[in-house]
Amino acid sequence: MTYYRSQLFVPGNREDRFEKACQAGADLVCIDLEDAVGPSEKDAARESVLNWLSRTEHRNVSLRINGLDTEVGEKDIAALSKSGLTLPFVMIPKVASKEQLDSLSKRLPEKLGPFFAIIESALGLINAEEIFSHPRVSVGMYGAIDYAGEVDCDLAWETHLFARCKLVAAAAAYDVQLFDTPHIHVRDLADCEATTLQAKALGIHARSAIHPAQIERIHSALMPTDDEISYAQRVVAAYEEANGNVVLLDGKFIEEPVVKRARRVLTYIS
Known part of the structure; x- marks a missing residue:
């Protein structure tokens, strides 16, 4: 099994940044069609991303589609299913049940790659064990920001201790590698490193990033002394x-x- 330490998000409507993201030192790069792209640009971004992925020689780059229960997500799935791509993963946001992944797996050929499931809702957290038991889920992530928005809690570390511990256990039970949520304060690199160390102590040995400057701090925290x-x-x-x-x-x-x-x-x- 390949162990990843980091993953860098890059907006799907910024093709000028794709190659730069690939050179930032992250183990994985995820081109984001969901949160990073506004509604009016999603169709153009999808076409641009799939075309770029078909041309790239980078083997560690994939994409995050839009939500499974959205119209734009349906368009993403339809386009992906016809793309002929082979990817390291397809990131699925807001996964709430194993049944969603069963349905998606029938539509996306195995060749496309495994699923990277984000747990970022109350229902997703409740169903985390079943979600991570799905045979195509090899990587997961805790989405603390969306979770906090749904349950109306703050983003303090202590507030999310239960959710992280539950996901660590579910991921370990089904051999899923778990990533921690990105650090949203991109200039506070010291706290990015400190909270990565806290996640590591719980058993989370990888983290997503939203800025290239965070990668070195994440790797530093995860590197054994x-x-x-x-x-x-x-x-x-x-x-x-x-x-x-x-x-x-x-x-x-x-x-x-x-x-x-x-x-x-x-x-x-x-």
Whole structure:
């Protein structure tokens, strides 16, 4: 499985920024046809994005379609189904149920790629386990901003702790990689890094970005420290030397769950 750290959104009506976004250092780039594009420009943006994707050599770029229950979303799906593209993912906003994805999967060929499901509503959060169990969902994201708008709460970190923890558990249960919500204050890079560290502590090891300057801070937060890397190396070495048996290291029991986490830490330097 490929582990991603970051994803950068770029507006679908700004083709002049597509290539720049690809050079910003993010692991994934998502061209956005939904929130970033106004109603009057959605048709033109869709045509422009699909044409550009058909020409690009970048293999880490895909797009976010509009909502499944909207007329413009229907147009996105119809155009995508005929595009012949192969993509790393198709991002689906405001996913509320597994049944929505069942219906969408029948319309979008497997060749298009897996689904990137955004959980950003109360119903989506309630149904997160079923949504993440869908066979085409390989990546998910918590959309805290839309969620806050629906349930009428603030965006303080503590307010969204339950939602993040629930999504971490659902994602882990179904081997879905979870991204945290973008940091909306693009000039507050210190807080972007700090809140990424908080998400990492919960088990969210990737984050979306809305500005290129955020990418370095996200990667910095997710990169293990030298001490974490050294300890992980010692854990794996001790476990392998013990032939997979429980072993003591620094007075602590080392068994499979601890080794699994250590190996994940080492994926960042492999």
